[in-house]
Amino acid sequence: MKRGAVLLAAALTACGGAPAPDTARQAPASTARVEQGALFSTVSLNGTLTRRARSDGSPYTAINQARGIYTRLPEVGAKVDCGDVLYRVDDNPVRLLCGTVPAYRDLNTGDRGKDVRQLNRNLRVRGNVFTVKTKAALKRLQRGKGRLDLDDAVFLPSPIRITKLSGKLGAPARPGAPVAQATSDTLEVQVELEPSQQRQVKRGDSARITLPDNTSVDGTVDRLGRVARTPEGADHATIPASIRLDEPEQARGLDEAPVRVEVTTTGVKDALSVPVTALVGRSGGGFAVEVVRDRRRRELVAVQLGLFDTASGRVEVEGALKAGDEVVVPSL
Template sequence: MSTTQLPTDDGTADAAPPDEGTGGRARRKGAGRRRWIVTALVVALVGAGAGIVVTDPFGGAQQEDAAEDTTRTALARVTKGTLAARTQTNGTLGYAGSYKVVNKSDGTLTQLPRVGQVIRQGKVLYRVDGKPVVFLQGAYVPAYRKLSWNMEGIDVQQLNSALLALGYADEGDIDPDSDYYGWQTYYAVRELQDDVGLKVTGELELGQAVFLAAKEFRVTKVGAVSGTSAGPGAVVLEGSSTQRQVTVDLRASQQADVKAGDEVTISLPNGQSTPGVVSSVGKVATKSGESMTVQVLIKPSKPKATGQLDQAPVQVSIVSGSVEDVLSVPVNALLARAGGGYAVEVVDARGERRLVEVETGLFDDSAGRVQVTGKGLSAGQNVVVPGS
């Protein structure tokens, strides 16, 4: 006997009930509705431009969503003392002066110095046909004529000055400012000629001496070869003085910040530092790469501490100004005010904070501090600075 399967109310055949453990069709419909609600909420928020984070509205215990300020800060002290304004720049350590020795004699070069040799005033620079050419200090004019009794001129004055410096006369014999070739000059020249091996005449022939603006001449280049002809006008030697010097090509925009007499600190290639003083600041700017620069010359206060390196790169810190007994804070403690000017955030012993309007003074870039004045500001207080 066959059994006929009757249709259910919804028109489907009767079947086994769904497994409750799998969630069945009813669970899947609920999940779809849940996704629809979340999607609709997100779309609505995006359309409204809401900048918030949406969490699962159907989830259990929600995570804390409080936004924490992750900016780190620290405290620094307001101090009282001396500040110095410094200009940091690169420099080149070497020797002062650049000189060329121009020959004025006819003949053959028979003796030349070597590179690096130092020749003092009153000594022989080189020889032509065996005759010495003497180095004399003189900053006015090069030798251009024979000098003899009863002559006058600036070249005679620098000869008189050199003879006094070498001890061939004293100021009771020759006035150092005198430009007259008198009998005292005549006798002093005879003594010089006798000492260096020249024919003793009391007259200084053209070619017998070279005037250079240095007390000592350091040979940096020999431009001739012994045994060749020494024609008048040829550059035989090049050199410098023995005075140590640092040369800085300073940006033209910083010229007003530096002046002669400013103290400096020179950081040497060996890691040590030594003091110095600005001796001159250039007035004419020249183009160096993409910027305009002026030349600043610096004299080391302790020349021996600089060693003997030539054309060595160094770091220079120029002190262009200083103030004493002033309050200062780290530069990064300054807060720019909306209406202009600056303030600092002071923290008292109870941890309470308040803004104090300040006026700034001298900036010490090397120390990273700035001079400040403000009502209620005093040494020992703590101010807020960015943390590390």
């Protein structure tokens, strides 16, 4: 059941649960104002504050292409930037270069393509052609070597933070074998969307994230997974989603921490609203609110319902109401 429906059920229960007659009542126990302004609908989620990786939450994998013996490997937790040495085979450096196209061929003067474009981007050279400028920049990076052999580099989408090592120092390095797993060093929140939430949450939605110390930070829905999966212990499939922190430094020092997320999915800029608890059922069907007129006279006013603001507990209404009217709500 949606949260708005739960609030509505609670309101009707609080008001006695039975339809109310369209006549004046006795003096109300308490009242609340009809307000005009913005309303928002939110989806509440449990999430995990972690490091950005693939859209499904899985880590990046560094695939080795060199032959020889691993003579240097990074430590778990180490950060490796674009252009830095990731590891060494036979004491020859294998560098991390940033890009989404995996290394699949040797690159030399005259070659062109997407892989050349991303190499040039790492070297701060324009274009998708391996030119003399590419060669000169590679010589500076590799201390004299003006081409990029297949086993010289590993391409991953961003600077990384090592999470797991597959290669072992002193062990043979085999082409095509994973050497390490990694994430980026950027914090994000990962959540799982239930089937009922998958049409509501979309990329670009604003989010409010409550950290373990009860402080809150703002975020934005950044990536939505395309493949449903069934988490361990669950009985139904969910879709993974990632939320980017607007100011990641506000959560610095936290990793793999549980958080609470409120995603704002829809909104109206200017609407009349009443507390959900002010709603009563009409004898002929539909809903109404009891309005206090001239501080004494009371009447039921039929209303049509719009957006439920689940965070504030209010609902958009249309009817013979105006901002500032007083409506009856149950006594606390």
